[in-house]
Amino acid sequence: MKLREMTKSDLDTIAVMEKELFKEPWTKEDFQREFDENEFANYWVAEIDGEIAGYFGLWILFDQAQITTIGTSKKYQRQHVASAMMQQIEKMCIDNECEFLSLEVRISNLPAQNLYKKFGLDIVSVRKNYYSDHEDAYLMVKAVGGYV
Numbered sequence: 001m002k003l004r005e006m007t008k009s010d011l012d013t014i015a016v017m018e019k020e021l022f023k024e025p026w027t028k029e030d031f032q033r034e035f036d037e038n039e040f041a042n043y044w045v046a047e048i049d050g051e052i053a054g055y056f057g058l059w060i061l062f063d064q065a066q067i068t069t070i071g072t073s074k075k076y077q078r079q080h081v082a083s084a085m086m087q088q089i090e091k092m093c094i095d096n097e098c099e100f101l102s103l104e105v106r107i108s109n110l111p112a113q114n115l116y117k118k119f120g121l122d123i124v125s126v127r128k129n130y131y132s133d134h135e136d137a138y139l140m141v142k143a144v145g146g147y148v
């Protein structure tokens with residue numbers, strides 16, 4: 001498995017994967033906007049044999065890092081692709097001296113919650129009606145050290 005930064009030429013594939021993986025998929029244009037307008041955004045892919053198996057987004061806002069998305073295509077799920085991406089996320093947090101890593105996750109999304117718990121994130125609060133279908137989100141957070 002190889003981890004590398006996402007490029008705009010990946011976005012057609014990513015948009016197809018979004019539809020496979022998410023109830024409210026981002027469009028190619030949503031990702032394009034992140035590339036063009038968000039200086040805090042970092043998008044990476046995990047490749048297996050040249051095929052994109054997974055991807056994630058991480059906003060690094062000074063001492064705070066936030067996972068905006070993470071997904072593994074169904075074909076490659078339960079083969080530790082997301083775990084490899086979480087390790088990369090942790091490395092990026094440490095390299096950037098972030099104090100906290102956080103994310104929102106649907107309260108029904110137990111696979112993702114298990115993944116995050118495995119990497120030390122805890123549920124700290126509920127965000128009511130967070131999604132457009134009115135499902136609540138858990139806010140999950142981990143202290144990652146900051147400047148030492």
Ligand SMILES: CC(C)(COP(=O)(O)OP(=O)(O)OC[C@H]1O[C@@H](n2cnc3c(N)ncnc32)[C@H](O)[C@@H]1OP(=O)(O)O)[C@@H](O)C(=O)NCCC(=O)NCCS
Nearest residue numbers: 021070071072077078079080081082083105111112114115
């Ligand atoms: C959540 C997701 C990213 C996990 O990806 P993955 O590559 O299959 O995850 P890994 O193989 O690295 O699994 C790591 C851990 O996550 C948990 N996990 C992953 N899939 C799980 C499942 N279907 N059921 C329960 N726990 C699961 C387990 O704790 C697992 O550890 P283990 O292998 O020691 O049991 C993947 O299921 C996915 O893309 N889901 C759809 C998109 C999504 O919901 N993203 C998160 C948005 S907040």
